[in-house]
Amino acid sequence: MPKKQKFAIGVDLGGTNIKFGLVTDKGKIIKKETLDARASKGPDAVISQIKKGVASLLYSEKTLNVAGIGIGSPGTILIKKGTVQNPPNFPGWESIPLGKIIKKEFNIPTFVENDANAAAIGEMIFGAGKKLNSFIMVTLGTGVGGGIIIDKKLYRGDTGGAGEIGHVTINHSGKKCNCGSRGCIEAYVGNNYLIRDVRRSLRRNPESILYKYVNSENKELSPKLIHEAALENDEFSLSIISGIGENLGYGLSSVINLLDISNVIIGGGVAGFGDMLFVPLKASIQSRVMKSFKERIKVKEAKLKNEAGIKGASALVFYRS
Ligand SMILES: [Zn+2]
Structure with missing residues (x-):
């Protein structure tokens, strides 16, 4: 039956x-x-x-x-x-x-x-980690969330708070983060921080397509708009997205070096930016992980999306x- x-x-x-x-x-x-x-x-x-x-x-x-x-x-x-x-x-x-x-x-x-x-x-259970024994999951959004799966089990830590990848420090004297620390990944790639930074540097890039979208066409500055401009080959927008990849990669390489987990799954809206995010992200990880890990590392987009x-x-x- x-x-x-x-x-x-x-x-x-x-x-x-x-x-x-x-x-x-x-x-x-x-x-x-x-x-x-x-x-x-x-x-x-x-x-x-x-x-x-x-x-x-x-x-x-x-x-x-x-x-x-x-x-x-x-x-x-x-x-x-x-x-x-x-x-x-x-x-x-x-x-x-x-x-x-x-x-x-x-x-x-x-x-x-x-x-x-x-x-x-x-x-x-349902997505890109189905066939994997262990992986690191990162969700990019307003915050930068993380989850660590080890041998098909969620690693929760002593109190259930494990996996706060967003608060791995990538710059010891860097920007203030909402958590009280400084230089956290989230303070660079979390949506609100990112938009604040881009708004500031946009003034210095009046030739960019993104500047035109925001200042002449009154479009709201968002990760989605940055992606749209990047698809038009706007160099300023492409550099913002590759910056997200680089910064995320610096933090992830520390996590990979610590845990020896070869698979990383990236979720959240920004994960849909494709190669313009994933190429610099992978290069950044490769530039910092232990030599013996390099070949095995795989970074892919989450499957569950919206x-x-x-x-x-x-x-x-x-x-x-
Ligand atoms: Zn933080």
């Missing part, structure tokens, strides 16, 4: 929106829902939105075999009760046993994990159950 197909509900908890998806054990989303996070109204409001979204997917498909609920959340997670601690952009939150609360409400297994770690588990949040969260269920 064929095994009954399993499903999971993936919840991608963000500061603005909460995205929900009913996902098959092969990683296919069959139903989606997005709700306002209502984060400014405090934790109770957020929790009631999560319950609402989960209920709408769970009760609409009563005949399905839903094996569990997976939640990808910002902040540090205590795995046992799925406690979410101090997620940035969630005022008044501090420490909430979110997993326990959701499990009690629906009476099905519920797993909570940090969103960057969930993205790594998502790539391992739906990485929902799919990563749902993968928590198939990974743990």
Whole structure:
């Protein structure tokens, strides 16, 4: 008799929106829902939105075999009760046993994990890490998230905070980072920092296509716009993207030297920039890793793309159950 197909509900908890998806054990989303996070109204409001979204997917498909609920959340997670601690952009939150609360409400297994770690588990279960034993996952966005998979298991560290690749120092006297340190990778390639730097250097590059986009065509400066200009062969924009690759590569080579993990998966919007990012990134890693590692190193783009949040969260269920 064929095994009954399993499903999971993936919840991608963000500061603005909460995205929900009913996902098959092969990683296919069959139903989606997005709700306002209502984060400014405090934790109770957020929790009631999560319950609402989960209920709408769970009760609409009563005949399905839903094996569990997976939640990808910002902040540090205590795995046992799925406690979410101090997620940035969630005022008044501090420490909430979110997993326990959701499990009690629906009476099905519920797993909570940090969103960057969930993205790594998502790539391992459904994506570019499926055939790999160990890999380093980096998600490029507003922040620079990381997750480390060792022998098909997420490495969580002593407190669940492992994999903060964004806060590896690449310049000891470098720019201030939100974490309190200096010269972190995130302070160079995190979207907000990057846009701030580009805005400053744009004034010195009035001949660039990017300058024209921003100043004559009133387009909003964003990583996407930088990519558009780079596709027009704008040298200034190309140099920004290769700078992202170089800076990321400096930090990654330290992580590779430390762990001897040969595979790196890059996710997040910027990962879609293709060779203009990946060529300088690979060269930067090659220029700094131990000689004996060089030939084995592979850097590739994540597979889950736009739906990485929902799919990563749902993968928590198939990974743990
Ligand atoms: Zn930092």
